Ligand SMILES: C[N+](C)(C)CCCC[C@H](N)C(=O)O
C-alpha cells in the first residue's frame with residue numbers, strides 16, 4: 001500500500017481498548033485496532049494468520065481473517081483498497097477522549113500523506129499506558145515512553161517557562177498536581193503533542209523537541225564523529241586556511257566541524273606569533289586562564305614543574321587532568337625550532353575507548369567507574385607562587401543515559417597516589433588501565449605531524465591525546481587552552497551540535 005492509501009486508512013482508524021492488554025476476545029470484537037508491540041505479541045501468541053512485524057502495526061479484519069502490518073512510515077504495506085477495514089466510529093474520532101483508569105487509548109496519527117514535515121519527526125502514534133503514568137509517543141522509528149510528571153515539568157507554556165530568558169518558572173507544586181491528562185491529541189500535521197491536564201492547563205510539545213530532550217536525548221556531536229586511526233586521516237588532515245577561518249562564518253564552521261568530527265583542526269597561514277595565535281582562537285571563544293596563564297609559550301628551559309618544559313619525549317596524554325573540569329581545547333603553534341625531533345603525536349582517544357569497549361567490555365566498565373586522582377605539584381619559585389592541584393575523575397566518562405563517550409582523562413604522568421580504588425579491586429583496575437594504554441600505544445593509531453611556524457593546531461583535549469618525540473635545539477611552542485563549555489557553546493550556537 002502506498003503511504004497515501006495508508007494515510008486514508010490510518011486517518012479512519014482508531015480503537016478504544018479496555019485493560020492493559022488487548023485480549024483475544026475484545027480484539028476480535030473490534031473491526032479495527034491499532035496496536036503496539038505487546039499487543040502484537042499477544043496476536044502472535046494467538047497465532048493469528050498475519051504478516052508479522054516486530055514494530056507497531058496495523059491490524060484489520062480481512063475477509064474474516066486478521067492481517068497485520070506495520071504502519072511505519074517506511075513500510076510499503078501490501079493491501080488493496082477493498083481490504084480497508086470497516087472502521088468503528090466512536091468518541092475517539094472527535095479529537096480527544098477522557099481517560100478512565102485502566103483504559104488504554106490507541107489513536108492513529110492522521111495525514112501521513114499530506115505531510116510536508118520530515119516523516120522521521122512526526123508523532124506517528126500516541127498511546128497512554130494502563131497505569132496512567134506515561135504517554136507513548138512514536139517518532140519515526142523511536143518509541144518514547146514519557147511519564148506525565150516529566151511532561152508537566154517540561155511544559156513550555158508562559159506559566160512555566162520564560163521564553164525571553166529561556167528559563168523555567170519552577171513549579172513548586174509539581175508533585176501535588178493531578179498528573180493525569182484529560183485529553184491527548186496530535187497537533188500540526190502529526191508534528192506535535194497536546195495535553196490538556198485535569199486542572200485545565202494545556203501543554204504542547206513538538207515531536208522534534210521531545211525526541212531531542214527526553215531520555216536519552218543527545219550527548220551532542222556523536223552523530224558527526226568519525227573515529228580515526230592515522231591511515232584514515234594522514235593523507236588529508238582536517239584543516240582550514242587562516243583567511244577562511246578569520247574572515248568567514250563558513251571558515252569558522254569548518255574549523256568547528258573538524259573539531260567535532262575528528263577532534264583536531266589545523267589552521268594554515270596564520271601569523272607565526274603569540275598574538276596571531278590568540279586572534280585565531282578568539283574566533284572560537286575566550287582563552288582559558290589556568291596555572292600557565294592565558295596565552296603561553298614554552299621551551300626546554302625547565303621553567304615549570306613539568307616534563308613539557310624539557311626536550312624529553314612525551315607519550316600520548318590529555319592535559320590538565322588534575323583539574324575538575326579539564327581544558328576543552330589544546331592549542332599549539334611552533335614558533336621556532338632549529339634542531340631535530342620534536343614531532344607532534346596525536347591519537348584519537350575515543351577510537352581507543354571504542355576498541356577497548358568492543359574487545360574488553362569489562363575493562364571498559366572498570367575505567368568508566370574507577371575514580372583516578374591526578375595532580376599538579378609545583379614548589380614556589382620565581383615563575384610560580386606554588387601549586388597543588390588535585391582532581392578526582394574517571395578515565396572514561398560516558399553519557400549517563402546514552403552511554404556515548406563524552407570524555408577521556410588520560411595522563412599517566414600526572415596520576416596522583418591511587419587512594420580511590422579499594423585494595424581488592426586494584427588488580428582489576430591496573431589490568432584495565434594497562435589494556436587501554438596498550439591500545440593507545442599501537443602504531444596504527446599514531447598520527448605524527450611536524451608543526452611549523454604559521455600552522456595553529458587545535459586539539460579537542462577531551463577526546464584526542466597529544467604527545468611529542470624527543471628533540472634537541474631551540475624549540476618554542478606557543479598556545480593556550482580553550483574552555484570546554486564555551487567552545488561547545490559556540491558550536492551549538494552555529495547549529496553544529
Ligand atoms: C601546555 N603547557 C606547556 C602550558 C603546559 C603543559 C602541561 C602539561 C601537564 N602535564 C598537563 O597535563 O597539563
Ligand SMILES: O=C(O)CCC(=O)C(=O)O
Pocket residue numbers: 308314319342343344466467468477
Ligand atoms: O612539546 C610539545 O610539542 C607538546 C608538549 C605537551 O605534551 C604538553 O604541553 O602537554
